[in-house]
Amino acid sequence: MTSDTSNRKVIIDMMNRKVELNNFPVRIISLVPSQTELLCDLDLDKRVVGITKFCVHPENWLKEKEIIGGTKKLRIDKIRKLKPDLIIANKEENVKEDILTLARDFPVYISDISNLHDVNRMISDIGSLTGREQKAGDIINEIKRKSSELKSFPVKTCLYFIWKNPWMMAGSDTFINEMLNAAGYQNLSSFPRYPELTDEMKSLKPDEILLSSEPYPFKEKDFPEIKNIYPDSEIKIVDGEYFSWYGSRLTKAFDYFKKLRARS
Numbered sequence: 001m002t003s004d005t006s007n008r009k010v011i012i013d014m015m016n017r018k019v020e021l022n023n024f025p026v027r028i029i030s031l032v033p034s035q036t037e038l039l040c041d042l043d044l045d046k047r048v049v050g051i052t053k054f055c056v057h058p059e060n061w062l063k064e065k066e067i068i069g070g071t072k073k074l075r076i077d078k079i080r081k082l083k084p085d086l087i088i089a090n091k092e093e094n095v096k097e098d099i100l101t102l103a104r105d106f107p108v109y110i111s112d113i114s115n116l117h118d119v120n121r122m123i124s125d126i127g128s129l130t131g132r133e134q135k136a137g138d139i140i141n142e143i144k145r146k147s148s149e150l151k152s153f154p155v156k157t158c159l160y161f162i163w164k165n166p167w168m169m170a171g172s173d174t175f176i177n178e179m180l181n182a183a184g185y186q187n188l189s190s191f192p193r194y195p196e197l198t199d200e201m202k203s204l205k206p207d208e209i210l211l212s213s214e215p216y217p218f219k220e221k222d223f224p225e226i227k228n229i230y231p232d233s234e235i236k237i238v239d240g241e242y243f244s245w246y247g248s249r250l251t252k253a254f255d256y257f258k259k260l261r262a263r264s
Helices: 033-041 076-082 096-103 116-130 133-149 175-182 220-229 240-244 250-262
Strands: 002-005 008-012 018-021 028-030 048-051 086-090 108-111 156-163 185-187 208-212 234-238
Touching: 008 116, 028 033, 033 048, 033 086, 033 116, 033 133, 048 076, 076 096, 086 096, 086 116, 096 108, 108 116, 116 133, 116 175, 133 250, 156 175, 175 185, 175 240, 175 250, 208 220, 208 240, 220 234, 234 240, 240 250
Parallel strands: 028 048, 028 086, 086 108, 156 185, 156 208, 208 234
Antiparallel strands: 002 008, 008 018
16 A cells, blocks of 8 residues: 655555655665565666575575675664665564664565465555556566466375474465465465474375475485375475565466476
């Protein structure tokens, strides 16, 4: 939701906070990898001054931009020295106390993503804040087109693992769960957020075990341990960026889901 006079913007972000800019920002810091990639696809290269060490797309930005720490371990001092006129953050990926500290001195837009509707709103908001409304609209339309073209697949049950030691998986109220549904999977983890593996979960019999490439970099060497728990399930390593990155990467995600399910 925005209002503007000339280049002045007043927007209500996804945490119902007011974000006010007197002009389009020229010193942007992104604290979220998927939203960093979005800034690149909005042609904002020259305006982005800081990113996290996990912002791996586009790859060249890791050398060209200031690295301001990790998503949950920000270098607040370094951010202050960069004097940003817009910081882009996320409720889940960043630490609340850090964001509140920064918001006392700088405009901070906070996203909160659970589904595709949220994604489209976030892209629209950032496009509006940065004067890239047309480009943002093109990305949103491409996501809508790709998602509408995704054919229905026979539903397969699954568990989607994101971590090892301890084993952790995506729960039922996550954006990952939304993407699993889009790809024709039924997530058998009915717990919220990212639960650890319990004895009750070990008794489940999913058709497939999906091991994400991130944040834990699962490899085929992890298969035997999983096979001991779920001997009858097919095990696959999947590209976690397509299931959990909620920016412009979604323009490619649905094609990936087609190829993944073609392997089923």
